[in-house]
Amino acid sequence: MSDFDSELDASGLNCPLPILRAKKAIAAMDAGQTLKIIATDPGSVKDFEAFCKQTGNTLKSSGEEDGKFVFMIEKAA
Amino acid sequence: MSNRLSGPERRETILSAAQGLFARKGFHGVSIDEIARAVNVSPAILYRHFDSKQALYEAVLEKFSGQRQSYVDTIVNHGTRFEDALAGMTQVYIKNIAQNPDILRIELHSLLEGNPATHAFFQNRWKSFTDYIEFGLNEYLPYDLPDREKIILSAGLMFQGMVREVLIQKCLQPQDRLIDLSLHELSHELVNLFLHSIGINKTQLSRKATISD
Numbered sequence: 001m002s003d004f005d006s007e008l009d010a011s012g013l014n015c016p017l018p019i020l021r022a023k024k025a026i027a028a029m030d031a032g033q034t035l036k037i038i039a040t041d042p043g044s045v046k047d048f049e050a051f052c053k054q055t056g057n058t059l060k061s062s063g064e065e066d067g068k069f070v071f072m073i074e075k076a077a
Numbered sequence: 078m079s080n081r082l083s084g085p086e087r088r089e090t091i092l093s094a095a096q097g098l099f100a101r102k103g104f105h106g107v108s109i110d111e112i113a114r115a116v117n118v119s120p121a122i123l124y125r126h127f128d129s130k131q132a133l134y135e136a137v138l139e140k141f142s143g144q145r146q147s148y149v150d151t152i153v154n155h156g157t158r159f160e161d162a163l164a165g166m167t168q169v170y171i172k173n174i175a176q177n178p179d180i181l182r183i184e185l186h187s188l189l190e191g192n193p194a195t196h197a198f199f200q201n202r203w204k205s206f207t208d209y210i211e212f213g214l215n216e217y218l219p220y221d222l223p224d225r226e227k228i229i230l231s232a233g234l235m236f237q238g239m240v241r242e243v244l245i246q247k248c249l250q251p252q253d254r255l256i257d258l259s260l261h262e263l264s265h266e267l268v269n270l271f272l273h274s275i276g277i278n279k280t281q282l283s284r285k286a287t288i289s290d
Binding site for chain 2: 013014015016017019020023043046047050051054055
């Protein structure tokens with residue numbers, strides 16, 4: 001069982017593209033589902049925190065794996 | 078100046094003096110001694126905070142990147158239409174430079190000096206725009222358009238040159254003939270001209286050119 005429902009690879013992209021693509025991906029998902037996002041822009045750590053704060057979605061985790069940033073966002077009800 | 082500043086306060090004072098000097102004279106035009114004199118400390122004290130002039134220079138850039146305005150608000154609040162987000166991002170960027178034109182001065186010096194750290198730093202800032210434009214046009218332009226790739230790359234370059242020039246003209250060398258146009262108005266007009274020049278008008282854009290996955 002995977003712990004996410006969709007995955008978005010935003011490697012190599014700068015803000016705001018990862019945010020923009022995450023916003024679109026989340027719009028297509030159901031409440032309670034989780035989106036995994038992979039990004040390489042160091043600014044994305046702060047950006048996804050701000051994004052979740054503003055949209056009410058939950059940032060379940062934010063970490064670094066193999067030099068990439070990985071975020072898990074759960075869509076709000 | 079008091080010698081009783083705390084470590085972090087001293088560091089801030091040095092950074093701020095260094096920023097001003099690098100902005101006026103470029104990396105090679107400033108010596109460690111000169112920065113130390115500007116904050117009334119000995120070079121030895123300065124070296125306690127920064128290992129080298131290069132480290133100090135990079136710390137100034139680091140400070141700028143901390144102040145970078147995020148485009149998250151633009152995306153969350155302006156919708157995902159290509160032209161709205163591009164206009165919103167442009168406003169964020171020019172506001173940031175207007176508040177701190179030293180960023181632009183250091184960028185221009187660095188273009189002549191060829192410092193690898195600054196080159197990467199500024200390229201990365203512009204990449205937000207060029208990436209965004211490349212993705213947007215990739216969605217919008219017909220797939221069989223001749224020279225499609227060249228058009229997409231040139232459009233990013235055109236936008237970067239346009240925005241950088243308006244910032245130079247308004248923030249660094251105010252021009253009399255542009256005095257009646259605010260930076261905000263000018264950039265608004267330029268974004269419109271840009272959209273027009275790549276062959277799309279606003280109504281078409283609203284229907285077609287949103288960026289999807």
